[in-house]
Amino acid sequence: MIWDALFSTLFLAAVLRVATPLLLAAMGGLISETAGVPNITLEGSMLSGACAGALVGGFTGNPWLGLIAAIVGGAIIGILLGVLHLEFGADPIIVGIGLNLLVAGFTTFIVFSLLGDKSGTSSLGRNLLPTIEPGPLAGIPFLGDVLLGQHILTYVAFLVWAAVALLLARATFGVHLRAIGQNPLAAATAGISVKRLQYAAVIICGSLAGTAGAFLSMGYVSSFIRDMTAGRGFIALAAIFLGGMRPLGVGFAALAFGFFEALSIRLGNLDVPSQLVQTIPYIATLIGLGLFAWRETTRRRRGSGATGQRRRPVTPGADPA
């Protein structure tokens, strides 16, 4: 029965759906990490984007304005991280924890001030970004059920994946990002403005995480709910390291986490204790990170993948929200 459920087209479509915010946020985080800025504010940026998107979209009645607001809401967190870390030299992890806590409190506060409701923006009514209608292609087996008819941001997420891969591999901007992440002094003496690029990286990162937030509040569900990110930012962070900081691997790691989240939703409908089922994505994250650490150790021992100046990866902390 479980196998039937797992390999149904509905389930595979669900995997793509729940992987969308992970994929977007992980790509943003990958850019920031590549540029040498440890960024644990994915969670905060996502939550900020989800809240800004739902509020602006709800009040204007235009979900596209909501999307823009979500991107800005996420980017603001990136800018705050940039100012505090790059200008004032504050530790990025401490700043990140602070920003995540700040966003968790501030979004609840602003929703309550505007709507008088602590739990979320459901009183603004349903407000969704569109789903792409498959039209006449819907009849095609598999394709029609799994790949078509998804939310617009799901397609955006996959486009972003491809774009980030191309950017980091070939674009001048991406090559410079990698250079400043690995050896900022070398980049600086070669005439590259390290700080400017790091600002760009954290802003792109915040924008993508904000977009992920827009998906949550204007696609996955139809309003903002307090703390609705539920650790997805940290799972995205885990995907970055699990994927070995390479776009291809990071994307697949995000999809794998999406698979486990979809699994937990699916099993929730079956006769399994829901508390247990809900821990699946988080357990998968832990196992994934353990595998990653093990692989790194063995690889270093064999000496094949020892990258001279590679930074120590940041271990994601517990969800502080």
Add this chain to the structure above:
Amino acid sequence: MRFERIRKEYPNGVVACESISFEIQPGTVHAIIGENGAGKSTLMKVLYGMEQPSSGQILFDGQAVTIPSPQSAIDHGIGMVHQAFMTVGTFTITQNITLGAEPQRRGFVDSRRAVAEVDELARRFQLDIDPLARAQDVSVGMLQRAEILKALYRGARILILDEPTAVLTPQETIELFRALRGFAASGRTVIFISHKLREVLEIADEITVMRGGHLVGQTTPEATDEVALAGLMVGRSIAIADRHPAAAAGEVALEVAGLSCLNDLERPACTEVDLEVRAGEIVGIVGVEGNGQTELVEVIAGLRAPTGGEIHLHGDVITQASVRSRRAAGLHHIPEDRMKNGVALPESIEDNLIVDRYTGSTVRRHGLLSPKRIGRFAEELISRFGVRAADSKVPAGSLSGGNIQKLIVARELGDQPLVLLASQPTRGVDIGAMEFIYAELREARDAGCAVLLVSADLGEALTLSDRIAVIRNGRVVARFDDVAAVTEEDLGRHMLGAAESKEPA
């Protein structure tokens, strides 16, 4: 180009350069020499836009220019090869050379053109590189050539090289000098920072000497010699190049038999090394860096497990002994990486000096550490070894490199050890500290200590050692008992493998 009354005062009040004025002629190799802290690096940072002068100016062809950033220096045709290479390990040589100035097509790097351009440049200047190799996989010699090409790629007319030969073998140095002469002949200017006087005399057209932030002399190689230059640099006469051979060696103090070990990547680092060091002699180990000498010393010091062989200290097997028991038995160690393994930088001089004897009665009273005894002990060592420090409670990290090394030498030689492992004992220290450390090593030897010296500086190995062994690929490939008859070229041939002319592995 001309420096005019350059003065640099740092915010903490230290004046690194005081009213420095001199000219550098185009098409020449101009050497700037001085001890550490003489201000030569600061002057070069000012020229390369990494520091701004407090007053004074830099003139090109009579025009005053300001250089606010490295990018601006690059735009003025100035290129710098830093002492610590500025490379990105996972990037290819081509990517490193073109970094920040990549040939582009619509926002993307045109990598085919980049490789072609780098290849052409390398051919033109006869600097042998592999454009597609990753920087982390190639030899330091090739990295340095890549750094030079990086400057030339940006159209450098003035090339600054900061201690370029410190990491090179004699053969690589000869090739570097040939290339530098080629640049000068093509009308480019080379600024050569060094404290190796012999090399300066060989390569430079003009020599500028700095001491304590002041310009103290300008000369040409024809008009001076090594002794005069050294005197000018330190402000007193100095003789470090003289050999003082040991009187007569005594019993075998340290014996290494068939010793093998692995490196950090778990590949063989040393293979069946046999060595004997007698009481009252200095045995030098030379080799291109990364050929197992570092690991060998770590195994003898007890910091790395051997995979085979035995170590004897005065006949006792210590192969499995702990570091503490080795030290207690009289085996002391001046480690290669002094900042990492030699001292705890944030801790006080006192704590650094008692770190291996805090259990002993010298610093304890009634079973507790006695601040008074520690202070007395530390003050005594500080004055005996001439460590320049405000007092014994300042952190070790606040001292200069030379004084940190003196601090380590004080700890390791303070109570006459039986065996001393000295790994790169004068790397990066100035000539005054070097002279002092040489004297201390010889004094310890003459008092009966067996010294195993590992040095990348062949001149140093030849000056200090009574016997020399050459190590290559983890094996001892040559031994010389009569050091006076050996030249750097002899050693260099064995270091690279007599029949090989290519890069060492």
